[in-house]
Amino acid sequence: MRVDQETDAIERLAYAGGRLTRARRLIARTAAQLHGAFTIDTLAERVRVTDAASGANATVYRAVAAMERAGFLTRVGERGGHALFARCSTRGHHHHIVCETCGRVAHADCPLTQAIEASNAQGFRITRHEVTMYGLCPECAARTGS
Ligand SMILES: [Zn+2]
Ligand SMILES: [Zn+2]
Ligand SMILES: [Zn+2]
Structure with missing residues (x-):
């Protein structure tokens, strides 16, 4: 029960109350479990381990853009021309x-x-x-x- 409540909170936080589909829920949960910075490709691969359809590149790409707008994910750099994202709870400009x-x-x-x-x-x-x-x-x- 507690785990479900936490998961729910993560999913809602991830999109700042925006549209929540089954795929978006899974993508947010997966992003929250990744440690350190990751590319959209890496996240999509991880999502596809659980559900192939939810891990479609276009779906994950749009979900990450929404999570970035919501402040749930932050762009922290790039690797090989691909943007790196991570969760950042540190406030203020840095x-x-x-x-x-x-x-x-x-x-x-x-x-x-x-x-x-x-x-x-x-x-x-x-x-x-x-x-x-x-x-x-x-x-x-x-x-x-x-
Ligand atoms: Zn290291
Ligand atoms: Zn930070
Ligand atoms: Zn600065």
Whole structure:
């Protein structure tokens, strides 16, 4: 019973009260179970293990877009030209470090605060910016001996 209630909460949270189909429920549950960052392809593969139809690429793609709009998933980087997503419950503006080996995600303060303030002082309005960091988490770094 408790597990059902939790699952229900995850599914509703994932789409911020938007349209909930059986496929979307399964996709949200599967996304919540993945550790670290994942691509849409990886998520679709995992969903297909449970239900082939729900894991259709187009269905998963649209579900991820909806979960991103709802703030349930955050785009945390990219790998091989594919966007990486993860759950992020850290509030406020920040950036992400994704382990290139295992996909573990860490959060980092924005390094551009000063640059943005300096731009504002010159009358520019910065509407968006990007910070990308590449590297290994402590465990993966220890394993590779670097
Ligand atoms: Zn974060
Ligand atoms: Zn790692
Ligand atoms: Zn920033």
